Amino acid sequence: MPRTGGDKTKAKILRMAEKLFSENGFAGTGIEKIARAAGVNKATLYYHFKDKNDIIHTLLETMIKDIDTTLHQVVTDNTSMGIREKLNFELKSYLDRKNIIAVMLMESLKNDTTTDYLFKFAAKIVQYHYGASQNRELSEIDYTCDNFKKYMVNEFFTGIGPSLLFITLKDKYRNYFSVSEEQLNEYFIEAFIKNHLTNHNSPKL
Amino acid sequence: MPRTGGDKTKAKILRMAEKLFSENGFAGTGIEKIARAAGVNKATLYYHFKDKNDIIHTLLETMIKDIDTTLHQVVTDNTSMGIREKLNFELKSYLDRKNIIAVMLMESLKNDTTTDYLFKFAAKIVQYHYGASQNRELSEIDYTCDNFKKYMVNEFFTGIGPSLLFITLKDKYRNYFSVSEEQLNEYFIEAFIKNHLTNHNSPKL
Amino acid sequence: MPRTGGDKTKAKILRMAEKLFSENGFAGTGIEKIARAAGVNKATLYYHFKDKNDIIHTLLETMIKDIDTTLHQVVTDNTSMGIREKLNFELKSYLDRKNIIAVMLMESLKNDTTTDYLFKFAAKIVQYHYGASQNRELSEIDYTCDNFKKYMVNEFFTGIGPSLLFITLKDKYRNYFSVSEEQLNEYFIEAFIKNHLTNHNSPKL
Amino acid sequence: MPRTGGDKTKAKILRMAEKLFSENGFAGTGIEKIARAAGVNKATLYYHFKDKNDIIHTLLETMIKDIDTTLHQVVTDNTSMGIREKLNFELKSYLDRKNIIAVMLMESLKNDTTTDYLFKFAAKIVQYHYGASQNRELSEIDYTCDNFKKYMVNEFFTGIGPSLLFITLKDKYRNYFSVSEEQLNEYFIEAFIKNHLTNHNSPKL
């Protein structure tokens, strides 16, 4: 089975693009720089991707799909995890994708484009939390009822939002406010549990 | 032709730049577009500002200074506001500056540059909250003690973070999840008070 | 007699323009830089000069007129100078104006424009040398005869040319070839006398 | 449309750049003009050259290397040339490159930058003259001894300098002073031989 190298190249391009987008933003990153970082010719990017947007699109869709898969496994996993374990597991999942998540946030903050990735991402995650909190199958949930909407708002702004900000900003936060990694982790987890988890999962504790 | 005087022009440039940066990001907004929106020649921007960075820098520094002034007035104001009033007042302050705040967030999420505006912004705000929660003068606070650091982490990730995400994302959130403005406001405020405010201000409630 | 400052300003502009032109060339020097160096507003340059060309024109014409005056005095001076004295005096005259002379050379080397300053400059100087060598009044000289033309070629390429190159390049030459100022002066004067002066003034030695 | 292959394009760019630089100076020549003259897009220049400086750098280094090669051949050539032949050959070599040589002179006259091309150029040439005058191999020469330094000064200011001025200014000189080409050539050669060559090569005549 001769390795044609094509897949490796595409993966390398995606890897470098993710890194560079997270460093300089999507608009701030040139095709040339990605190509150079990936060690290929500029034109090669256009063999593997339709255009520059296709690269970020692929990165974001892949990430959302992967997160979805990961969380699905946790939910269907019978070995009962404690609340702290679950939180850590979820944060770990985000942390592994912090670069592309930072890109997603940047793009979502733009006021004109309808870049829905963040909401799509959040919706997937909340599905699992809500399903678990209701002891129901995902297919049984009524996503239009006010109860879900209220749940979603709470989840989005006091659960997912803080989590994503934490993993995308923690290094710069530590640097600016001179906090050790352990301290920051501990303080954040404590605050998060006390605030967010106490309330929305209260029946389950 | 319209030589209406320098300060008015400068203000107009800043106003349009803020709008456009929030729509397309800093890197995604061209000098030309700003100039055209402000009704002046491209070169005029360079009469009033050193370079493109000087524009965003001015916008952000001005915003932070203004927020600082506003919050200072609330703190030193004797008419005792209730907790809901205070929260609404603060959210209103952010909302009035939601465009430039969105820009601040986008820029702060970039992984390479040390764009400290967000942390500088947050530090100013937390000062007042912390000072109030401790019934102390700002000058008396020891910003290096662990107690403050813990407070800061909680405030940043479960207070300021969610607030800024709320005001910068609310319109797109409403659109995506089909929630009315009143509903979203109500749900968010409720969630915020139940989660965040219950804890960090508990002695004051 | 109240000093209106106008003359001082104009002189300062000329002084700074000369310096900057000699450093970065005429095209390489912006109006802005000259104004800043002179401590005045850009628009002030246009009060004193028609345009950018007027500045260099004024500088060059003034220089040529001054050199003319200086050399006229030497010629009509009865106190007989030796050949070395005369050479040193002439070199000194150039050295005092080395910046603007460098500018003159740069501009004259451009292949398209008919920037005649260098030839005008050279013609003035050769007049005196030729007049002296012929013991004639300047007005008596026939500038169209072959004898003068031959003299002029010799003077221009083996007399004035080397002299101007010497004063405009000596500092950089010293730096590049690690020669002391004294050594360079001595070597040049010796070479110049042995080569150029020996021949064209032979009857006068 | 005319995708005739990279090297041809690069050569054409260099050819036109040389022409235009010599006409308007380096700073006075726009990238756009070069591109248009070469029949290519502006961006194509940046595919072949790092920046504008890279173009002039390439031109000057190439010229110096070519002159070096040419002179090396003359020196190692056994067929003994007479002094007039050698001079004519050398002048011819310069004349073929008079445009880029004019550029080199202009740039070297700027007082601030350390543009060493002229001295590098001169050093190469003097090596051969000195080596010949001493009947030595180039590798045997001690370039730090006073004898060489003195030789170098003489060569530079009374040999190379006049030669370069001659080839770069001859057309404009002819025009200004109404001399025929033959006359100017004859007068210059005669003056040069009588002055410069008589002395520095006296043992060899």
Place this chain on the structure above:
DNA sequence: AATGAATGAGCGTTCATTCAT
């Protein structure tokens, strides 16, 4: 699967110049 060469459009910036004050 990948590249060298090229491009049109746009980038941020500076240019010399104008003019009402």
Place this chain on the structure above:
DNA sequence: AATGAATGAACGCTCATTCAT
């Protein structure tokens, strides 16, 4: 006599993209 504010045009350079090979 001098300036603050403004401009159109040009600057050097980079952009995302194309295409023959």
